[in-house]
């Protein structure tokens with residue numbers, strides 16, 4: 458909880474993300490008192506037709522649509538919510554005056570959270586204007602939250618970091634990766650570092666390989682223009698999957714705080730071997746069937762070129778060259794129009810050195826696996842072999858299971874968690890500049906190389922080449938139930 462409240466300035470306040478994910482949680486947290494008192498929300502966009510009343514209505518509708526309404530919502534919005542139009546430099550001078558007057562009238566002490574939910578092309582210009590009119594400094598604390606994507610390659614990420622650092626110190630910057638805000642992802646660190654049982658086997662002596670799958674059953678919906686410029690490597694791998702990799706592979710931090718945790722994640726990125734062409738498979742969905750319904754191929758989607766070579770699927774093999782992980786492959790895959798929505802980390806342990814029970818019936822029993830399911834049906838399963846009752850001697854691979862919903866009920870959403878952390882001033886769940894740069898250094902050469910794109914039928918698990926990537930090492934993708 459912050460002292461003397463907070464002014465939350467939401468840039469891009471009329472956009473899709475703001476309406477669906479940010480406004481409902483900002484308002485819900487504020488009404489619960491989690492963001493401190495007094496509280497004010499100032500929405501900003503370029504739309505000259507929008508005003509205080511219009512934005513208050515939009516906020517009330519967004520909150521109600523998210524199931525967080527209530528009788529007093531309209532009155533609450535009337536008191537706490539304002540709007541400002543900004544599309545030219547003079548409007549930022551006006552905004553600086555408006556911010557000060559809202560703070561003065563509301564008895565706020567100058568704590569400000571600026572959230573940039575803007576098209577990436579607008580980040581630099583808006584940050585420059587904020588710096589120019591003095592919005593980067595305030596009598597209280599000032600924090601800047603930046604949505605993904607942070608750059609589209611190494612050069613642009615470095616340029617954006619330079620822009621941000623001209624106006625803000627790194628200690629003020631909260632780069633969002635909403636995957637990291639998920640309870641299940643945070644629990645990865647608790648699982649590893651609070652349970653010595655697992656940490657003692659978390660290394661090359663005991664682990665054969667690690668798989669990270671983020672599968673989506675949806676296509677690109679109405680975001681064809683965006684996706685044509687982005688592709689799957691930039692949209693998912695460089696940020697979300699790589700964040701998961703660093704959390705699986707990092708060493709024990711000196712403390713559970715932002716500096717220590719992020720320092721260890723950066724070390725993992727620095728230790729990642731360069732990705733060679735035969736470590737990576739790009740795919741693009743063709744027409745197929747998902748959940749029993751026929752669907753278009755990527756090239757038939759709106760705003761997509763008929764001969765597009767943009768990847769909607771990536772599978773890759775990474776190596777983390779540390780003492781802990783040397784020789785253990787990390788297989789990452791993600792794609793659109795796969796058979797179902799699934800985010801899962803699968804740690805496969807080494808086979809026993811002597812196969813005592815290897816008979817005709819037992820040979821196919823799989824190795825021990827730890828399956829960490831991040832969505833849906835969040836939970837963990839430890840798969841191990843048991844004897845089936847009766848004769849002959851048969852083994853079966855069965856799970857020891859922990860289910861989040863069963864144990865704790867509904868989990869907070871990632872944005873709910875992350876918004877509260879911004880106001881608390883805890884950067885642990887946000888991405889440091891060095892992480893962004895470390896990650897782009899690994900992936901930019903691949904983007905520059907222009908890899909071949911293999912087609913896969915919508916509703917399949919990706920192109921055959923993705924299976925071959927693991928088969929070469931004697932492994933196969935694991936798909937849980």
Ligand SMILES: NC(=O)c1ccc[n+]([C@@H]2O[C@H](COP(=O)([O-])OP(=O)(O)OC[C@H]3O[C@@H](n4cnc5c(N)ncnc54)[C@H](OP(=O)(O)O)[C@@H]3O)[C@@H](O)[C@H]2O)c1
Pocket residue numbers: 468469470471472473474475501502503504543544573574575576577579583604605606
């Ligand atoms: N939508 C998602 O599910 C999602 C998920 C993850 C991350 N993100 C990221 O979140 C950000 C916003 O995405 P979105 O989908 O909400 O985009 P969007 O629907 O296009 O909304 C963009 C918002 O920014 C405003 N805007 C544009 N240029 C501006 C400028 N120069 N100054 C002030 N306001 C400006 C727009 O309103 P005006 O046109 O009136 O200015 C609108 O309110 C992007 O960085 C995106 O990558 C989105």
